């Protein structure tokens with residue numbers, strides 16, 4: 001089947017089979033490898049993207065369900081060659097180690113701060129509960145969220 005969708009503000013079209021995931025479409029067909037495939041079961045959040053402004057695990061969404069909809073991936077957050085404030089905060093807070101979880105976390109934090117500009121600790125923990133990081137112990141990730149919120 002053929003679908004048309006908007007990805008990071010750009011209209012894209014693709015041919016796909018009915019069982020293909022949005023994550024596979026983004027990474028393999030549309031050449032946007034920022035969203036990571038760590039579990040493919042909705043457990044880790046490394047594939048997080050925005051679908052019509054809603055945070056979703058792209059491994060759990062069929063690509064066909066995105067037909068006619070708007071997707072924002074981590075590649076769509078930076079503008080005019082400048083990192084998004086959340087990306088800058090992750091760098092400045094040293095919240096990145098292997099980096100595999102980072103794109104999903106950045107999308108999830110950007111979504112949180114767009115909805116709740118000054119989240120409490122509990123709100124941050126709740127919002128990021130679907131994003132697993134095996135490296136950092138989360139302390140620096142929470143520092144990065146605080147830094148990004150302060151800079152807004």
Ligand code: FES
Nearest residue numbers: 040042044045059
């Ligand atoms: S790859 Fe989608 S939640 Fe882990």
Ligand code: FES
Nearest residue numbers: 098101133134135
């Ligand atoms: S930095 Fe390695 S999984 Fe988070």
